[in-house]
Amino acid sequence: MALGAMIAVSWQPGRKFSAAVMAFGSGTLIAAIAFELADNVYRTANFGVLVFGFLLGGLLFTTLSKYIDEQGGFLRKPAASRRYIVEHKVFQAQELVKHLAHSEVMQTLPEDEKPILAKLLTPCSVHPQDVVCREGDTGDYFYLIGVGEADVYKGKTWINRLRSGDIFGEMSLLTGEPRSATVIAATAMELYRLDQSNFSQILTQSPYLALALSRTLARRLRLAIECQQAPQLPLPTNPSILEPLPDDDGRILAKMVQKSAPMAILVGTLFDNIPEAMVIGMNSHASHLGGAFLFAVFISNFPEALSSSFGMKQAGIANHRILTVWFGAVLASGLIAILGYLIRDNSVPLIVAIAQAIAGGGILAMLTSTMMPEAYELGGSSVSYATIMGFLVGFLISFS
Numbered sequence: 001m002a003l004g005a006m007i008a009v010s011w012q013p014g015r016k017f018s019a020a021v022m023a024f025g026s027g028t029l030i031a032a033i034a035f036e037l038a039d040n041v042y043r044t045a046n047f048g049v050l051v052f053g054f055l056l057g058g059l060l061f062t063t064l065s066k067y068i069d070e071q072g073g074f075l076r077k078p079a080a081s082r083r084y085i086v087e088h089k090v091f092q093a094q095e096l097v098k099h100l101a102h103s104e105v106m107q108t109l110p111e112d113e114k115p116i117l118a119k120l121l122t123p124c125s126v127h128p129q130d131v132v133c134r135e136g137d138t139g140d141y142f143y144l145i146g147v148g149e150a151d152v153y154k155g156k157t158w159i160n161r162l163r164s165g166d167i168f169g170e171m172s173l174l175t176g177e178p179r180s181a182t183v184i185a186a187t188a189m190e191l192y193r194l195d196q197s198n199f200s201q202i203l204t205q206s207p208y209l210a211l212a213l214s215r216t217l218a219r220r221l222r223l224a225i226e227c228q229q230a231p232q233l234p235l236p237t238n239p240s241i242l243e244p245l246p247d248d249d250g251r252i253l254a255k256m257v258q259k260s261a262p263m264a265i266l267v268g269t270l271f272d273n274i275p276e277a278m279v280i281g282m283n284s285h286a287s288h289l290g291g292a293f294l295f296a297v298f299i300s301n302f303p304e305a306l307s308s309s310f311g312m313k314q315a316g317i318a319n320h321r322i323l324t325v326w327f328g329a330v331l332a333s334g335l336i337a338i339l340g341y342l343i344r345d346n347s348v349p350l351i352v353a354i355a356q357a358i359a360g361g362g363i364l365a366m367l368t369s370t371m372m373p374e375a376y377e378l379g380g381s382s383v384s385y386a387t388i389m390g391f392l393v394g395f396l397i398s399f400s
Contacts, residue, residue, distance in 0.1 A: 020379060038054075038357075041353045053358045055361060056361060058365040061365040120198040125191075130185045131184050132184065132185060148186075148191075149187050
């Protein structure tokens with residue numbers, strides 16, 4: 001674990017390499033569980049104990065791991081971080097649909113299309129006197145006002161005031177021509193913008209959105225005719241230009257890092273390794289559980305630590321904190337192994353078999369929820385061969 005963490009803070013391995021090692025480790029660990037751990041439990045107790053222990057271990061690991069992830073521990077796993085980003089976006093889209101329910105665009109769309117549009121909208125905060133878009137500039141975005149008001153100018157002529165629920169910027173996207181007017185924030189605003197590619201995509205898929213835009217354009221045309229004779233008003237002096245938004249996923253992940261608890265990351269990292277450390281401790285003096293399981297644990301922990309440490313580094317966690325987490329996990333795993341040794345020496349064989357079965361179920365749950373999905377995501381279907389090779393090597397060591 002510590003070796004993988006130390007390498008990750010200074011070197012980024014290739015996706016294919018990480019996937020192959022992780023898949024190979026998964027295969028060896030599955031072989032060790034099947035031919036050493038499960039076989040030992042079955043011979044010591046019976047099949048019922050094996051089933052009970054594995055199911056209980058899987059349930060405990062899954063439930064507690066989910067709780068730790070919810071406290072911020074998910075950052076130890078790149079795959080979990082990406083999953084949380086997706087879930088956050090889904091939740092954000094649902095909340096946005098409610099927040100923008102008063103908008104004519106949302107009112108026009110059918111219920112099944114509202115979340116689709118909401119997922120594509122990017123939030124943006126605007127200060128008073130900010131220039132949201134300027135006449136003559138290229139139109140790259142369509143805007144929907146969540147909160148606040150803005151003034152529309154054609155040259156120096158004031159045309160209209162936009163309010164919460166209104167949209168603007170759609171004409172330039174529809175025609176491909178430069179912005180026809182300047183929009184300046186009159187108050188602090190919450191805007192939601194849609195880029196040109198997403199705008200074109202959803203417009204072709206939704207006739208309801210096209211209907212809402214047609215109504216808006218008709219009103220704009222009427223207002224433009226009415227304001228042709230309006231007196232010219234000076235534009236606000238020295239307006240600031242709206243700055244581009246940061247990367248959406250990066251912004252979401254940054255918020256998650258701020259809310260996450262470092263202790264949750266440490267506890268989660270340790271929790272992933274409790275079953276393995278417990279099994280090693282309970283069988284440290286047994287000849288039947290040796291090479292295969294220890295080899296499988298090393299091979300599986302190295303890429304897991306490598307991938308997790310790199311994911312934590314991407315999330316903005318300092319190198320010294322990453323190393324502290326993993327060295328702390330190594331120390332704690334040693335203590336857990338000692339606990340496993342004491343359980344073995346002071347318990348009847350049935351209790352030891354149940355404990356080993358629970359640990360085995362936890363290890364399998366860790367494999368299926370962390371290592372194997374991560375390996376497939378990084379390497380695709382090619383990781384199947386690495387997993388098979390790992391399994392065969394584990395089998396060979398078990399019976400050698």
